[in-house]
Amino acid sequence: MEKIPILRMGEFLLVTIQIDMHDQLALKLQDDLSTAISRNASKGVLIDISSLEMVDSFIGRMVADISGMGRILGAETVLVGMQPAVAITLVELGLSLPGVATALNVERGMALLRQKIDADGADDGQR
Amino acid sequence: MTASVKSGEAPVRSEHDIVLARQQVRRLAQELQFSLVDQTKMVTAASELARNALVYGRGGTMHWIILDVDGRKGLRLKFADEGPGIPNMELAMTDGWTSGNGLGMGLTGTKRLVNEFEIDSAVGAGTRVTITRWK
Numbered sequence: 001m002e003k004i005p006i007l008r009m010g011e012f013l014l015v016t017i018q019i020d021m022h023d024q025l026a027l028k029l030q031d032d033l034s035t036a037i038s039r040n041a042s043k044g045v046l047i048d049i050s051s052l053e054m055v056d057s058f059i060g061r062m063v064a065d066i067s068g069m070g071r072i073l074g075a076e077t078v079l080v081g082m083q084p085a086v087a088i089t090l091v092e093l094g095l096s097l098p099g100v101a102t103a104l105n106v107e108r109g110m111a112l113l114r115q116k117i118d119a120d121g122a123d124d125g126q127r
Numbered sequence: 128m129t130a131s132v133k134s135g136e137a138p139v140r141s142e143h144d145i146v147l148a149r150q151q152v153r154r155l156a157q158e159l160q161f162s163l164v165d166q167t168k169m170v171t172a173a174s175e176l177a178r179n180a181l182v183y184g185r186g187g188t189m190h191w192i193i194l195d196v197d198g199r200k201g202l203r204l205k206f207a208d209e210g211p212g213i214p215n216m217e218l219a220m221t222d223g224w225t226s227g228n229g230l231g232m233g234l235t236g237t238k239r240l241v242n243e244f245e246i247d248s249a250v251g252a253g254t255r256v257t258i259t260r261w262k
Contacts, residue, residue: 020149022142023178054149054167056174057233085167093171093236094222 004029006036011043012113013075018051026062033066037073043120044113045070048106050081060095067100076116077101080109132200134192139206141186145177148189152204155191159200159262168240169202169260175237176206176256184208184254194259201242201261206254213248220246 002025007014013036015029033045047063049055055063067077078101082090090097101116103109137151138144152173156166173189180187187208194201213219222235234256238244241258248254 020146022146024142053153054170054174056171056178057236058174058178083167085164088164089167089171089240092168092239093175094239095236 004032006032008036008040008042011041011117012110013037013040013042013045014048015045016048016051020052020054021059023058026059030062030066030069034069034073037070037075042075043117045075045077046106046109046113047077047079048081048109049079049086050083050105052086053083055082055086055090055095057093057095060090060093060097064097064100076113076120078103078109078112078116080104080106130195132193132195134190136188136190139177139180139187139189139208142181145174145181148177149174151189151191152202155193155202156260159193159202161202161260161262165260165262169204169258172237172240172258172260173204175233176204176258179233179256180206180208180210180254184210186210187253199261201259203243203257203259205257208255209253212250212252212254213246214250216246216248 004015004017004025013033015033036042037045063079070077080103082102101112103112137148139148149170152170153166156169161169177189185208187206190205192203194203220234237258241260243259245257
């Protein structure tokens with residue numbers, strides 16, 4: 001069966017979506033990611049969609065759900081690499097992905113994840 | 128004068144068919160030399176409507192037509208299903224409204240992605256949505 005690989009890099013998980021996903025595959029990724037976050041006690045998830053030529057409301061919802069689920073499990077999610085045409089279309093469709101952190105590319109996404117995790121760590125220290 | 132240059136249809140009976148419909152629309156939009164943004168809008172609109180036809184209409188068909196009106200080219204898609212139909216059209220065309228597990232952006236969102244949008248539905252008589260994007 002088709003599967004989108006989830007790579008582990010220390011306390012982060014990295015997912016690169018390179019194929020046009022059918023709905024079940026998107027749901028499976030959501031499932032696999034929550035399992036992986038919990039098993040590895042991951043602090044951050046980076047989702048690279050630079051190869052995706054389209055994001056519709058279903059995939060948009062999946063991304064928003066992963067982000068919300070991850071937060072509950074203690075992981076921050078950053079979505080990176082969205083193509084400009086995809087961004088324009090998403091906004092016109094009415095999806096602005098509230099609550100989903102985004103960055104232009106993987107490098108900036110990683111920096112944003114680190115920043116978010118460091119900020120969380122600082123909060124914990126004050127308690 | 129309106130002329131249909133080329134037309135065809137594809138089934139929308141499974142999730143895989145949604146992917147195939149997207150790919151077909153991408154090919155047609157590229158053939159018409161739509162800009163990348165316009166291609167993406169049309170493909171996304173097709174994906175939304177194909178999913179609607181499958182999830183709410185229990186499957187249907189996508190008809191596509193390449194139009195030529197006095198040299199102006201366009202792509203028209205019609206999604207037809209034999210499902211239960213939409214009982215309250217006004218409600219269905221409200222931003223944020225959803226009968227199922229969507230984000231409530233399906234129909235109104237799709238309308239914003241295209242130049243022309245027509246919907247025809249009645250309880251027990253299925254739903255037909257026609258969208259057109261001009262180059």
